[in-house]
Amino acid sequence: MITPGISDTRLVGREGKAENTVVDVGGVLVGGQEIVVTAGPCSVESEEQLLATAFAVKQAGARILRGGAFKPRTSPYSFHGLHEEGLKLLAQARRATGLPVVTEAMDTRYLDAVCAHADMIQIGSRNMQNYTLLEEVGKLRVPVLLKRGFSATIEEFLLAAEYIASGGNGQIILCERGIRTFETSTRNTLDLSAVPLLKRWTHLPVIVDPSHGTGLWWLVPHMARAAVAAGADGLLVEVHVNPQEALSDGEQSLRPETFERMMNDIRPVAHAIGRRWPLGTRIASKDDLPLHPQPQASNRATPDLFRPAK
Ligand code: PEP
Ligand code: MN
Numbered sequence: 001m002i003t004p005g006i007s008d009t010r011l012v013g014r015e016g017k018a019e020n021t022v023v024d025v026g027g028v029l030v031g032g033q034e035i036v037v038t039a040g041p042c043s044v045e046s047e048e049q050l051l052a053t054a055f056a057v058k059q060a061g062a063r064i065l066r067g068g069a070f071k072p073r074t075s076p077y078s079f080h081g082l083h084e085e086g087l088k089l090l091a092q093a094r095r096a097t098g099l100p101v102v103t104e105a106m107d108t109r110y111l112d113a114v115c116a117h118a119d120m121i122q123i124g125s126r127n128m129q130n131y132t133l134l135e136e137v138g139k140l141r142v143p144v145l146l147k148r149g150f151s152a153t154i155e156e157f158l159l160a161a162e163y164i165a166s167g168g169n170g171q172i173i174l175c176e177r178g179i180r181t182f183e184t185s186t187r188n189t190l191d192l193s194a195v196p197l198l199k200r201w202t203h204l205p206v207i208v209d210p211s212h213g214t215g216l217w218w219l220v221p222h223m224a225r226a227a228v229a230a231g232a233d234g235l236l237v238e239v240h241v242n243p244q245e246a247l248s249d250g251e252q253s254l255r256p257e258t259f260e261r262m263m264n265d266i267r268p269v270a271h272a273i274g275r276r277w278p279l280g281t282r283i284a285s286k287d288d289l290p291l292h293p294q295p296q297a298s299n300r301a302t303p304d305l306f307r308p309a310k
Helices: 047-060 085-096 108-118 133-141 154-166 194-201 210-214 217-229 258-270
Strands: 021-026 028-030 036-040 065-067 102-104 120-123 146-147 172-177 206-208 234-236
Touching: 021 036, 021 102, 021 172, 028 036, 036 047, 047 065, 047 258, 065 210, 085 102, 085 108, 102 108, 108 133, 120 133, 133 154, 146 154, 154 172, 154 194, 172 194, 172 258, 194 206, 206 217, 210 217, 210 234, 217 258
Parallel strands: 036 065, 036 234, 065 102, 102 120, 120 146, 146 172, 172 206, 206 234
Antiparallel strands: 021 028
16 A cells, blocks of 8 residues: 555555656646746736746746736735736746746636636645635646645645546646744745655655745755755745845745756756756856855845735
8 A cells, every 4th residue: 555544546646547647837847857947926016027037037947937916815905916917917928938837726716817828727725625626627627736735734635636636637736835833933844755755645746835835035945955855846936036025925035046046056966866957048157156055145134024025
């Protein structure tokens, strides 16, 4: 028995399918030999912000662009995204860069609009057990990025994926994004043991989001490297051209130059475990390495970077 205690993962479990599933996201294959990095801002804020970030992450080797148009925020008074306008900007960024895009659908009401503009639908942590939404995306033939609920066990996570698969949509990527524990030094506790565990129990690709997993930009490169070493098929990383002005999650967003350093720093780790790692379009200078422990130059000792997100 490969998945002890899990009896109903008949579609997503390894018992039913031994070989890895490879998910095609607008022509980018996730779950194969190459580790695929998805990067971009937490929220789509403007044309300038999105396009500048999109070109920067592409240059550093990201293969998929992320950006939220519908944002689940803890406070009803926070920025909730540009909605349709944000989706149109994502489509524009895809045309301009050639990168496929992933964005969150928070509700079944927005599924048609999201599908019209995105190559992959993100189901956020807060919605991992929104069974109506899972059933609806199960009816689609669009790849789904399913994030682990921050209080969900691995069994619950796999059964949420099973909901989507049982509707007929097997194009699912699982994303470990940290769980809530007693620890308050980090926003969440990134459960990296979930990576080899999931890879053992399911044939679906598994990626890691060290941005929400830690909540602190300077921890992101460390945990990204560890995630690759643990066997992740990809990373989901928040990048912003000006994190201090970000309308959401600025304190966990990398500047483009830090993102590029991180990408170059991970390459030997990926190669050491026999995985392919994307080459950015700019050759790294020796100043790009080593990554740590230097803080981002212009962020040095800027406590207001850690102010609560607007
Ligand atoms: C996000 O990716 O910006 C997001 C809201 O993630 P999560 O659902 O994991 O909190
Ligand atoms: Mn975010």
